[in-house]
Amino acid sequence: MAENESQEKIKEDTQKLLTKWKNKRGALIMALHDIQGLFGYVPWEAMEVTAKEMGVPMARIYAVLTFYNYFKLKAPGKVIISVCDGTACHIKGAQGLLDAFYNCLGLKDGQTTEDGLFHLQVVRCLGCCGLAPVIVVNGKTYGKNTPADVQKIIAEWREKMAETQGV
Amino acid sequence: MVELTQEQIQKLKELGRSQKEKLLKMGEDFKEEVKKYKAAIYTCNATSCHSGGAASVIDAFKESLETMGLSQDVRMVCTGCMGLCATGPLARVEIKGREPFLYKEVTPDLARIIVSEHVAPALREGPDQPLRLSNYLKSKELSLQLPFFTKQRKIVLARLGHSDPENLGEYVATGGYQALMKCLEMKPEEVLDIIRKSGLRGRGGAGFPTARKWEMLAQAPLCDGEKFMVCNGDEGDPGAYMDSCILGGGAHAVLEGMMIGAYATGATSGWFYVRAEYPLAIERVELAIKQAKKYGILGKNIFGSDFSFMADLRYGAGAFVCGEETALLESLEGKRGTPHPRPPYPTQKGLFGKPTAINNVETLANVPPIILKGPEWFSEVGTATSKGTKVFALTGKVKHSGLVEVPMGTTVECMVNEIGGGTSSGKPFKAVQTGGPSGGVIPASHLDMPICYEELKKLGSMMGSGGMIVMDQDDSMVEIAKFYLNFTVDESCGKCAPCRIGGYQMLQLVKKIADGEGTQSDLKKIQEIGTAMKQAALCGLGQTAPNPVLSTIRFFYDEYESLIQQAQQKKAEKQKLQAEMSSLENEMKKLDERKPDSTVHSAACSGQCKKV
Amino acid sequence: MEEMITLTIDSKEVKVPKGTSVLDAAKMIQVEIPTLCYHPDLHPSAACGICIVKINGKMLRSCCTPAEEGMEVITRDPDIIEARRTVLKLTLSKHPNECLTCQKNEMCELQSLAGKFGIRANAFDNITPTPFEMPKDASTKCIVLDPRKCILCGRCVEVCQHIQNVWALSILDRSVKTHIAPAGDSRLADSPCIKCGQCTAHCPTGALVEYDDSERVWSMLQEKDNYCVVQIAPAVRVSMGEAFGYEPGTVTTGKIYAALRKMGFKAIFDTNFGADVTIMEEGSEFVERFVNGNGVLPMITSCCPAWVDFMEKFYPDMIPHFSTCKSPHAIVGALTKTYYAEKIGVEPSKIKVISIMPCTAKKFEILRSKEMFASGFQDVDVSLTTREICRMIKQAGIDFVNLQEERADSPLGEYTGAATVFGFTGGVMEAALRTVHYLVTGQEMNKEDLEVKPILGVEKGIKEMTLNLAGKEVRICVAHGTGNVETVMKRLQEAKEKGEEPPYHFIEVMACNGGCIGGGGQPLGVTDEIRKARMAGLMSDDEFSEFRCSHQNPSIKKLYEEFLGKPLSEKSHHLLHTSYQPIPLYKR
Ligand SMILES: Cc1cc2nc3c(=O)[nH]c(=O)nc-3n(C[C@H](O)[C@H](O)[C@H](O)COP(=O)(O)O)c2cc1C
Ligand code: SF4
Ligand code: SF4
Ligand code: SF4
Ligand code: SF4
Ligand code: SF4
Ligand code: SF4
Ligand code: SF4
Ligand code: FES
Ligand code: FES
Ligand code: FES
Secondary structure: OHHHHHHHHHHHHHHHHHOOOOOOOOOHHHHHHHHHHHHOOOOHHHHHHHHHHHOOOHHHHHHHHHHOOOOOOOOOOOEEEEEEOOHHHHHOOHHHHHHHHHHHHOOOOOOEOOOOOEEEEEEOOOOOHHHOOOEEEOOEEEOOOOHHHHHHHHHHHHHHHHHHHHO | OOOOOHHHHHHHHHHHHHHHHHHHHHHHHHHHHHHOOOEEEEEEOOHHHHHOOHHHHHHHHHHHHHHOOOOOOEEEEEEOOOOOHHHOOOEEEEEOOOOOEEEOOOOHHHHHHHHHHHHHHHHHHOOOOOOOOOHHHHHOEOOOOOHHHHOOOOOOOOOOOOOOOOOHHHHHHOOOOHHHHHHHOOOHHHHHHHHHHHOOEOOOOOOOEHHHHHHHHHHOOOEOOEOEEEEEEOOOOOOOOHHHHHHHOOOHHHHHHHHHHHHHHOOOEEEEEEOOOOHHHHHHHHHHHHHHHHOOOOEOOHHHOOOOEEEEEEEOOOOHHHHOHHHHHHHHOOOOOOOOOOOOOOOOOOHHHOOEEEEEHHHHHHHHHHHHHOHHHHHOOEOOOOEOEEEEEEEEOEOOOEEEEEEOOOEHHHHHHHHOOOEOOOOOEEEEEEOHHHOEEEEHHHOOOEOOHHHHHHOOOOOOOOEEEEEEOOOOHHHHHHHHHHHHHHHOOOOOHHHHHHHHHHHHHHHHHHOOOOOHHHHHHHHHHHHHHHHHOOOHHHHHOOHHHHHHHHHOHHHHHHHHHHHHHHHHHHHHHHHHHHHHHHHHHOOOOOOOOOOOOOOOOOOHHHOO | OOOEEEEEEOOEEEEEEOOOEHHHHHHHOOOOOOOOOOOOOOOOOOOOOOOEEEEOOEEEEOOOOEOOOOOEEEOOOHHHHHHHHHHHHHHHHOOOOOHHHOOOOOOOHHHHHHHHHOOOOOOOOOOOOOOOOOOOEOOOOOEEEOHHHOOOOOHHHHHHHHHOOOOOOEEEOOHHHOEEEOHHHOOHHHOOOOOOOHHHHHOOOOOEEEOOOHHHHHHHHHOOOOEEEEEEOHHHHHOHHHHHOOOOOOOOHHHHHHHHHHHOOOEEEEHHHHHHHHHHHHHHHHHHHHOOOOOOOOEEOOOOHHHHHHHHHHOHHHHHHEOOEOOHHHHHHHHHHHHHHHHHOOOHHHEEEEEEEOOOHHHHHOOOOHHHHOOOOOOOOEEEEHHHHHHHHHHOOOOHHHOOOOOOOOOOOOOOHHHHHHHOOOHHHHHHHHHHHHHHHOOOOOHHHOOOHHHOOOOOOEEEEEEEEOOEEEEEEEEEOHHHHHHHHHHHHHHHHHOOOOOOOEEEEEOOOOHHHHOOOOOOOOOHHHHHHHHHHHHHHHHOOOOOOHHHOHHHHHHHHHHHOOOOOHHHHHHHEOOOOOOOOOOO
C-alpha cells in the first residue's frame, strides 16, 4: 500500500542518485551524504539499494552509518535545532540553552517532539565561535543567545511552520 | 591508464604553455580592472559574519551604491574572515588616498548610512578634505590600530579580508600560482630543499617537519602508478575554526600548496578531506578545483611541464577521530574512521594502500609564500625551532575574540591581554586552554610563556590545531576538564580498550569529583588510568585524551582538592548521622552480634577452584 | 631466500625473517607476551592493548609491529607490566563477573589472563550492563552472542567478514556504545549469518559460544522409554582427544565409542556410514549429470549446511547446480528411524538420534526444511558440537584416556576410508572420485591414485585439477572457507555470461577453513598447524582401512539390497535427498 509505494520510491530515487558515485573509489560516505540530503535520513531500503549498486555489504554500510554522528537512521522532525556545544559555546553558556530547550520542549540531544515538529541535536563547533553560543535552526543561524532567546526562537518557528502548513 | 603518444604529449605541453599565459593575463586584467575604481568596500562574508547577516548587508551596500550612482566608482568585495568575528558583520571602507576604515556590527541600515554619509561625501570632496563622521558612525568604528590588528603577522591569512575568495584573477594578481610555476622550473629536490630550509612544521598538531614527511613520500615508489597527497581539513577540535576560514577565504592557496608538494614528491593526485559541518569551506574547495580544471591548472602536463595532477574532494561525517591520519584514510576509503597501527606509515602504505602524505590545511597554505619569498624570509619569523606564524582561534572569555595569526613565540600575555584585549568580563584572567581535547591549560602564572611546540609540550599541553580558549576566574577547571573528557569519550572510535573503557571510567571519576562525591583515591585512579591510556591507547586521540584532566590537576590541584574535601565533610556528616542512628538501633536491640567482614570481591573468578 | 633481520629482545639477539611481528619474534626465543585480541589465523586488529612492549623507548603493540633491523625491544619492565595490568583492569571493569556460570569457564583467554595478572579486586566500578548494551542473541539456536561479555577484540568480525566473507557481524556504533551485531542490529537469525560458528571458534571469551544442547541430551538419556542413538562425524575422531590431553590429530575413535556407550547410548553409529551413502548417491548423481547429461554442470557438493545456507542467501541462481543429496549425518538420521527401526523392531518415535559434529551449522540443518523429517519424525533430534560432548564426558566422570577401545554398532557404524576423509577439504571430492571412477569405468582405481594430491591440503583456499575419466576430462575445483567461494562463483558466472563452457564439472565447498577438521564446533585454539595435524590423523585412518571406497562397504551393499534398491531410487530420493530455496539476506 502507501508504505510499499514510498519504499519503491525510495529505492528508485536512491538508484538514480547513485549513478554519480557508483564507480568512484571510496565514495560510500559521499553517497550516504546525498541520500540523507534527499530523505533527511538514511532509510533501510536506500541502504539495500546502495549495497547492491556499490557492491558494499550491508554490514559495512550500517557500521559506517552508526559510526558517524552526522547520519540519521530515522526521519528527524521538521524543524531541526542544532545547539553548538563546542568549547567556545560551552564556555559562553551552551548548557543553559540546552536546559532551556529541555524545559520548553522536553527535548534532549537526538530527540524529536511527539508531534514530529522539533528535533534537537547537539553539535560541536559550527565554525562561528565568534557568535557563541550558537544555535542553528533549519540552516538559519542565531548567535550570542541567552536562554530567554530560546523561547523566541521556538515561537518563531512554530509560527513559521503553522503558516507554511496552513497554506 | 592510457599511455599517450609523444605527439599527444607535445600537444598537451603546448596547450599548457598557452594556458599559463592566459592565467597570467587574467591577473593583469584584474589589476587593470581594479584601477578603474576610486574606492572599495570589503565586507566579510565568512561563516561568522554570514551567520550574523552579512548577505543582507552586502545587498544594502549594493543597492545604495546603485541609487547614489556610485556603482562604477566603488568596488564591492565579499571577503573571507577579517578576524574579529565576534563583532561582525565587519566592513572595511578603502578610499584612494585615505586611511582604511573598519566598521563593526554592520546592519543593512548602517550600510546605507555608511554609503551616504561616509563613502559618498569622501568621494565628492576628494582626499584632501578631512572626513566628518557622525557620532553614530564613529561609535561603529573598529580601530585598525588595535593591538588585535597590529600585533598580528599575516602569511596564511594575508588574503583574507582583502580579496574575493571566488575570484581566480585576483588570486593570480596577488601572486597566486606563481609559486607553482616557479617550482615547475626547478627540480623536485630543489623544492624540497626550500621547504627544508624554511623549517616549516606541520600545523595539524604534532609539528612534524613537513620536508621530512615529503621526503618520505618522495622516496616511496609509485604503487600501480599512483601516490597521493591528502589535505586534512577535518578540524574536529571544538572551538577551533582556522582551517575552515582559511579554506573559506579561498582554497586556491591550499590547492597550490598541495600541488607544490605533489611536484616535490611525485604524487599523482590529491584529496581534500573537509568536515561536513563546513559548507562554506566545501563550496570554496569545490570551486577552486573546478576553476583549476577549467584553466588547466589541474590536469595533464600542467603549464607545459611533465607534471600532471588531479584533485578531488570528500567530506567527513561528524567524527573527531577522522582528523587522525590513519582514521582519515579509512574514512576517505568510505569506511569507519578507526585508526590503525603505525608502522606502516601512510607514506609507505596510505590511501587505498598506496603511499600518501597527509598535510594540514594551514601547513599547505604556508607553502606558496615560502616558495615565492624564499625560506629565509619565512624562517626569520618565529623561534629557534618553531618557524613562521601560527593561526589561532582566540575564543572564550576574551574581549576581542576571533581569528588571529601571530609569529611563533608570541607570549600568552600578548595573546590574551594585548591581542585579546583582556577578559571580556573584566574579571581576572585564570588560564588559557590550548590544543583542545588533546591539550591542556596554561595558568596565569605562565603568562610570559612564548607559544611554540616545545614550550607547550613542556607544560603538558600541545599546539594542537590552534584553538585557544580564555577562561576567567569564574570558570571551573574541573568543569573544563570534564567538558573535554566528555568530548573525547564521545568521540573515541571504540576500537581499543584503553581509550574506550579508560576514557569512560576516567570521566565517571571526574564527574564524581565534580559532583562533590570524590575521594583522594579517585584522583589516584585518574592518574593510573591516564598513564595507561598514554601508553597503551592505539592512536593520538586516546593517548592525549587524559591531557586536559592531568594538566588541570597539575596546575589547579587545589580545585580538585577542595571538591574532595567538601565531599569528605559531607561524608563525615552523613556518617555521623548514621552512627547516631545505628547506636540508637543497637541500644534498642541490645544485641552484640559480630558482623561478618565484608571483604573485597574477586575481580573475575579464575575457576582455579575447579582445577584440583 | 627470505630476507633476515636481526633485532634484540630483552637484550637477546634474534634473527627472524622480514615481516615477522615483534610478538612472533619474541615467541621464537620463548618470551611470552600476553595477548587478547591476537589470533594466529587473523590479521591483527590491535584492539586490546595488552601486548604493548617498549620498542626503542616507545610503547607499541607487539602483535602488529613488524620487526625491523636493529630494533631494541623490551618486553617486560615494571612500567610495561603496570600499564598492562591497568588495561586489563579496565577491560574487566566492563565485563560481568560470571565465570562460574559461563560457558567459557576454564577455557577463556580473559579469565586466564586475569588469573595470571593476579587481579584481586575490582579496581574500577563495574560498568556492565551499560545502558547501551544489546540483549543476548540466541536466535539461531546454533551460536549465542552475549554482548556483555564481548571485549571487542574484533576476531569474530575479522573471521566473519574476511575469512568467511559473510559479513553477518560487524562493529557498530562507537565509543562505549561500540558493539558487535548484524546490520540494523538485527537478530543473527534474521541476518546473513550462515551459522558456521567460526566466530565462536575464534572468540577469546564467552561472548560468542555454541548453543548448548547438552542438557536436552541428558534428559533424553534419562527418559527410560527413549532409544538413544548417537553418531560421530569423521572430523570429530581426530580432534576430541585434544580435550583430554592428546596431541592434535590423534585418532581416538574407539575411545569415543566406549565413552558414548558409558554415557548410556543404546546404539553407537558412525556418520561415516552416512558419508559412504552420500558418496553412492552423490557419485551417482554426478555420473547422471556428467555422463548421461541429466542436469546441469558443474555439480556442487552440499554436505556442508553452512555452505548450503550461504548459497541460498548469496547465490540463489546456483541452486540447480547443487547436489540434492543430504549430508551424511542427516542420512544416518533418516535411515536410523526407518531402516534400523524396522530391523530392530523399535517404534521410530521412541528413537532419538544425536549427532556429534564438528559443526554449529548442523544444529540448524536438522530443522532447515521439511525434508529433514523424511522418516516421518525429526530425523536427527539433536546435533552436538565436539566441545559440548567433551564437556559431557567430563561431567560423566569418564576417564577417557584409560578407556578400552570399543567398536561401533552394526550396520550403521561400518565405514570405509573414503568416508573418513570427508572431514577435511578435498576429502569429499576424493571419496566421490574413487566411486565415480568405479561407476564410470567399472574398474577400481589404482591404489596409488587413491589420494588425489592436488586437491588436498589446507594451505591453498582454492585448488583445481583436471582428471582423466575413461577418456573424458573432468575439471575439478575444491574450495574451503566461504571467503574463497566468491572467486569460484565469479568464474562460473563469467563463463555463463559469455556463453562459454563452465570452467569446472565438479566443485567441492566446505565453509570452514580446512573443512570440518577446522569446524566451528571443534576444540578451541585452532591454527593451521593443528588443522594439518588433524588432517594427517584422518589420512592415516583412511590408509589403514580395510576398504577405501564407499561402494566396497559391505553394509552399504546390504543397505541397497535390503532397503533402498539402488542409488537415486525413489526411496533414496524420498529419504536421502533434499531441495533448496532462495533466502533473503535480511528479514525485517
Ligand atoms: C585525534 C586527532 C585529531 C586530529 N585532528 C586533526 C585535524 O582536525 N586537522 C589536522 O590537520 N590534523 C589533525 N590531527 C593530526 C593529523 O593526524 C596529522 O598529524 C596532520 O594532519 C598532519 O599534517 P601536518 O603534518 O601538516 O600537521 C589529529 C590527530 C589526532 C590524533
Ligand atoms: S585510542 Fe581511542 S580513538 Fe584511538 S584507536 Fe583507540 S579507541 Fe580509537
Ligand atoms: S568458584 Fe572458586 S575461583 Fe570462582 S570465585 Fe569461587 S572460590 Fe573463586
Ligand atoms: S567470558 Fe571469561 S572472564 Fe568472562 S565470565 Fe566468561 S569465563 Fe569469566
Ligand atoms: S556463525 Fe559464521 S556467519 Fe554466523 S556470525 Fe559467526 S562467523 Fe559469521
Ligand atoms: S564477540 Fe568475542 S570475538 Fe567477537 S569481538 Fe567480542 S570478544 Fe572478540
Ligand atoms: S562434511 Fe563435516 S559435518 Fe558433514 S559429514 Fe563430513 S565431517 Fe561431518
Ligand atoms: S565445513 Fe564442516 S564444520 Fe564447517 S560448517 Fe561446513 S559442515 Fe560444518
Ligand atoms: S564552539 Fe560553537 S561555533 Fe565553534
Ligand atoms: S567571519 Fe567575519 S570576521 Fe571572521
Ligand atoms: S594482542 Fe596486540 S593489541 Fe591485542
